[in-house]
Amino acid sequence: MMQSATRFANPAADAKAVLARHWNGRIPVDVESIARQLGADVQYGDLAGVSGEVALQDRVPVIKVNSNDSLTRQRFTIAHELGHLMLGHLADGKKFRDPSKNYTLGSYDPRERDANYFAAALLMPDDAVRAYAAGMENPTATTLANAFGVSKAAMGIKLKMLGIIPQWATI
Numbered sequence: 001m002m003q004s005a006t007r008f009a010n011p012a013a014d015a016k017a018v019l020a021r022h023w024n025g026r027i028p029v030d031v032e033s034i035a036r037q038l039g040a041d042v043q044y045g046d047l048a049g050v051s052g053e054v055a056l057q058d059r060v061p062v063i064k065v066n067s068n069d070s071l072t073r074q075r076f077t078i079a080h081e082l083g084h085l086m087l088g089h090l091a092d093g094k095k096f097r098d099p100s101k102n103y104t105l106g107s108y109d110p111r112e113r114d115a116n117y118f119a120a121a122l123l124m125p126d127d128a129v130r131a132y133a134a135g136m137e138n139p140t141a142t143t144l145a146n147a148f149g150v151s152k153a154a155m156g157i158k159l160k161m162l163g164i165i166p167q168w169a170t171i
């Protein structure tokens with residue numbers, strides 16, 4: 001077993017592989033269905049201060065989602081926790097509890113950053129975003145964020161990355 005695997009993690013490629021196998025091609029991406037197809041149990045409840053958690057319970061991955069959060073945030077939580085699972089972060093009985101500050105790209109913990117990249121790639125598949133934007137006369141982060149069920153900030157980053165809106169644009 002290579003111990004250095006996480007150093008070479010490619011969260012976007014892993015998310016793309018998951019989409020290829022488990023996504024029905026519709027937007028917004030049904031992230032809960034994908035999580036269940038991957039064998040995870042998704043539970044909702046009051047998580048007192050954190051947005052999400054993921055851990056193995058009797059070898060079953062259990063994703064807990066704070067049901068007090070907005071639906072957009074809940075979708076991101078499932079995708080982020082699924083990232084921890086699919087990127088191998090749960091080895092050795094590790095458990096993740098994620099306050100919302102873990103969802104910023106500036107998070108110092110590389111596992112949190114990788115889980116965020118995975119989540120962004122899962123919820124906003126590049127080709128689907130490009131195709132959707134191509135059908136719009138004036139694609140905006142707001143319209144696309146609503147269509148994909150993500151935050152305006154997350155979609156803004158994606159649209160700049162894909163060159164659909166300029167880097168200098170205000171989101």
Ligand SMILES: [Zn+2]
Binds near residue numbers: 097098102112115
């Ligand atoms: Zn996390």
